[in-house]
Amino acid sequence: MAYTLQQLSDFEDIRTLKHRYYRAIDTADVALLDTLFTDDVSVDYRGGGYRVTLTGRQEMVDFLASSFHSDFAGMHYGHMPEITLTGDDEAEGIWYLEDIAIFTDSGVHTSGSAVYKDRYRREDGRWKIAHTEYDRIVEVVRKLTPDEKVTAHYLAKAGLKPHERKDISHLITWFDEAA
Amino acid sequence: MAYTLQQLSDFEDIRTLKHRYYRAIDTADVALLDTLFTDDVSVDYRGGGYRVTLTGRQEMVDFLASSFHSDFAGMHYGHMPEITLTGDDEAEGIWYLEDIAIFTDSGVHTSGSAVYKDRYRREDGRWKIAHTEYDRIVEVVRKLTPDEKVTAHYLAKAGLKPHERKDISHLITWFDEAA
Amino acid sequence: MAYTLQQLSDFEDIRTLKHRYYRAIDTADVALLDTLFTDDVSVDYRGGGYRVTLTGRQEMVDFLASSFHSDFAGMHYGHMPEITLTGDDEAEGIWYLEDIAIFTDSGVHTSGSAVYKDRYRREDGRWKIAHTEYDRIVEVVRKLTPDEKVTAHYLAKAGLKPHERKDISHLITWFDEAA
Numbered sequence: 001m002a003y004t005l006q007q008l009s010d011f012e013d014i015r016t017l018k019h020r021y022y023r024a025i026d027t028a029d030v031a032l033l034d035t036l037f038t039d040d041v042s043v044d045y046r047g048g049g050y051r052v053t054l055t056g057r058q059e060m061v062d063f064l065a066s067s068f069h070s071d072f073a074g075m076h077y078g079h080m081p082e083i084t085l086t087g088d089d090e091a092e093g094i095w096y097l098e099d100i101a102i103f104t105d106s107g108v109h110t111s112g113s114a115v116y117k118d119r120y121r122r123e124d125g126r127w128k129i130a131h132t133e134y135d136r137i138v139e140v141v142r143k144l145t146p147d148e149k150v151t152a153h154y155l156a157k158a159g160l161k162p163h164e165r166k167d168i169s170h171l172i173t174w175f176d177e178a179a
Numbered sequence: 180m181a182y183t184l185q186q187l188s189d190f191e192d193i194r195t196l197k198h199r200y201y202r203a204i205d206t207a208d209v210a211l212l213d214t215l216f217t218d219d220v221s222v223d224y225r226g227g228g229y230r231v232t233l234t235g236r237q238e239m240v241d242f243l244a245s246s247f248h249s250d251f252a253g254m255h256y257g258h259m260p261e262i263t264l265t266g267d268d269e270a271e272g273i274w275y276l277e278d279i280a281i282f283t284d285s286g287v288h289t290s291g292s293a294v295y296k297d298r299y300r301r302e303d304g305r306w307k308i309a310h311t312e313y314d315r316i317v318e319v320v321r322k323l324t325p326d327e328k329v330t331a332h333y334l335a336k337a338g339l340k341p342h343e344r345k346d347i348s349h350l351i352t353w354f355d356e357a358a
Numbered sequence: 359m360a361y362t363l364q365q366l367s368d369f370e371d372i373r374t375l376k377h378r379y380y381r382a383i384d385t386a387d388v389a390l391l392d393t394l395f396t397d398d399v400s401v402d403y404r405g406g407g408y409r410v411t412l413t414g415r416q417e418m419v420d421f422l423a424s425s426f427h428s429d430f431a432g433m434h435y436g437h438m439p440e441i442t443l444t445g446d447d448e449a450e451g452i453w454y455l456e457d458i459a460i461f462t463d464s465g466v467h468t469s470g471s472a473v474y475k476d477r478y479r480r481e482d483g484r485w486k487i488a489h490t491e492y493d494r495i496v497e498v499v500r501k502l503t504p505d506e507k508v509t510a511h512y513l514a515k516a517g518l519k520p521h522e523r524k525d526i527s528h529l530i531t532w533f534d535e536a537a
Contacts, residue, residue, distance in 0.1 A: 002188040009360040019438035026495055048331030073496045075471045077437050079256050080198035113254045138252045139331035152406030152497035181367040227510030258435050259377035292433045316384055317431045318510035
């Protein structure tokens with residue numbers, strides 16, 4: 001009832017793949033992001049006040065780079081993976097997101113949690129994210145108080161400036177805030 | 180000085196067991212919770228303002244389902260396991276809890292951390308939680324501000340409604356808030 | 359393309375090393391801290407409002423014990439490791455820090471994230487931290503509100519009292535808060 005070396009290695013590599021994803025979005029590492037998804041990646045994020053649906057690696061990278069931009073400060077943590085190998089080169093994963101998102105210009109502060117259901121595929125020896133979706137579990141929205149100071153903000157320099165961002169509005173639907 | 184395949188597999192499965200626990204409590208997945216504990220599970224949670232002690236799987240599942248109910252929004256994250264195999268079918272684990280708990284009716288918001296000491300036992304080939312206890316490290320209590328909106332609340336639908344909850348008051352002792 | 363048993367074991371042990379580090383600093387477990395670093399450990403923490411540089415195990419343990427003292431409440435979580443084995447007894451690791459730090463006397467509350475680049479070395483069969491550095495990604499500073507109560511504070515008892523602390527001011531440079 002033990003896993004094989006290959007299976008244990010796959011668990012390690014799939015975890016690291018997802019860990020890289022979170023680091024890459026919060027530091028706007030677009031070159032790294034570009035290596036993490038299959039060409040046909042599909043996305044469905046069901047947030048409290050929004051829904052994101054998109055398809056394809058280029059659309060995903062554009063969405064991420066233009067969402068987590070120079071007026072955004074994000075802390076995205078992926079916790080507590082439950083990974084299942086479903087084939088030699090296919091796997092599924094459940095993850096628990098913890099996130100804090102601050103729009104530094106408007107001062108809107110969103111925090112919460114979500115449960116992901118992912119699919120992974122190995123291509124040319126490397127695991128990639130083939131599908132990712134989540135449902136929000138908790139989401140809380142408030143404004144930064146006058147007393148509250150953002151004293152480090154990596155994306156201010158690393159993130160895309162307003163004129164560099166792509167229009168991604170067709171990928172997001174915004175809802176009323178009623179829970 | 181390397182672990183065996185079996186030992187490495189046990190580390191994986193024990194982690195996943197605990198990961199499932201956190202997902203199950205925050206989404207009120209009682210069917211999943213029911214599979215995670217030994218029949219003789221024992222619990223001792225030493226919080227800042229409370230202490231929980233109980234014994235037995237049914238009492239544990241009742242406690243969890245009636246604590247994390249439809250007027251509660253919880254984010255429970257289990258971090259940084261230190262797992263030790265103490266027998267072929269026995270293990271111990273230290274985990275670091277990060278949690279945010281919101282009573283959505285009263286607006287009481289509790290956040291903090293705790294260090295768990297767990298024991299696990301394998302029964303019929305599956306690892307289960309046989310004992311779990313924690314000590315609070317930090318706990319902070321405040322009220323939601325008028326500006327602060329809960330914009331997603333999964334347990335509002337999935338959690339037990341008031342008339343469905345069991346009386347678990349005998350399992351909890353509440354203290355004064357003096358630290 | 360699978361890892362060996364030794365490599366998988368090293369991943370496990372390096373993770374556990376770092377997990378112990380976080381538990382030890384938040385509970386002022388100086389005896390445990392003393393076992394986690396090489397004698398020549400080097401540190402460079404580039405925070406939002408501070409920079410810490412130091413060298414040597416004793417200086418590191420002194421710094422940690424006198425930073426996380428009886429008037430400090432800390433929650434430090436190390437997430438999402440990306441570990442690379444660079445030799446039989448050498449490894450590198452990227453980690454993502456999530457932290458909340460409360461000075462309980464002044465009420466200053468700092469929260470944020472950072473990305474670590476660590477190096478590890480195996481000595482006498484045990485992995486130790488040989489180098490650790492981080493860059494802040496996000497840092498937010500505020501004061502506890504009058505409504506906000508610290509209801510558990512482990513370091514109040516376990517942490518060093520004022521007269522027990524060493525002068526570590528030469529290890530820290532404080533900056534203006536301008537982001």
